[in-house]
Amino acid sequence: MPTLKEEKFLELYDKNVGKIYRYIFFRVGSEEQAQDLTSEVFLKSWQYINKQFNPPTPLLKGGAGGLSNPRAFFYQVARNLIVDFYRQRDKAPLSLEEIADKSIADKIADKKDGPMEEISRTLELELVKKALIQLNADYQEVIIWRYLDELEIKEMAEILDKSEGAVRTLLSRALASLKEILK
Numbered sequence: 001m002p003t004l005k006e007e008k009f010l011e012l013y014d015k016n017v018g019k020i021y022r023y024i025f026f027r028v029g030s031e032e033q034a035q036d037l038t039s040e041v042f043l044k045s046w047q048y049i050n051k052q053f054n055p056p057t058p059l060l061k062g063g064a065g066g067l068s069n070p071r072a073f074f075y076q077v078a079r080n081l082i083v084d085f086y087r088q089r090d091k092a093p094l095s096l097e098e099i100a101d102k103s104i105a106d107k108i109a110d111k112k113d114g115p116m117e118e119i120s121r122t123l124e125l126e127l128v129k130k131a132l133i134q135l136n137a138d139y140q141e142v143i144i145w146r147y148l149d150e151l152e153i154k155e156m157a158e159i160l161d162k163s164e165g166a167v168r169t170l171l172s173r174a175l176a177s178l179k180e181i182l183k
Helices: 004-028 031-052 070-089 104-108 115-133 137-148 153-160 164-182
Strands: none
Touching: 004 031, 004 070, 004 137, 031 070, 070 153, 115 137, 115 164, 137 153, 137 164, 153 164
């Protein structure tokens, strides 16, 4: 029978696994690698929680084993694993241009949508993808996190280890650049 900590972690897993997978997929462009890295994110997170918070502590602030913001923690682990992944392969993360031929729309599709919604989303995604390709990696990342993964500014600040003001400025500049490109 799972402990309270295990149950809470499983709830957090269920809530976050789809978004973490999507984020990783956008950065690595391979479905298999994204699946492997997503699994590794949650394995490393669970190992960290058991090591840091052993003996078990009460679940604080809705987190797993005392983490104040588990979702930001998962993204931070994912970001670090992506960096490690490319260090091991001695190359930079794929740009959105390199994964443009892949059907990303399928990865972010809502299974309840009808054919018209899917076509519309695919066309919009293609336009945005083409514009995002022209942005630097930091701008791409904050736009994806904010508008695709719906992260809060506070969470993005935790992931990037920057102040909320710095993240707002980064996001504002990214959006201004994107707007210029889309004109």
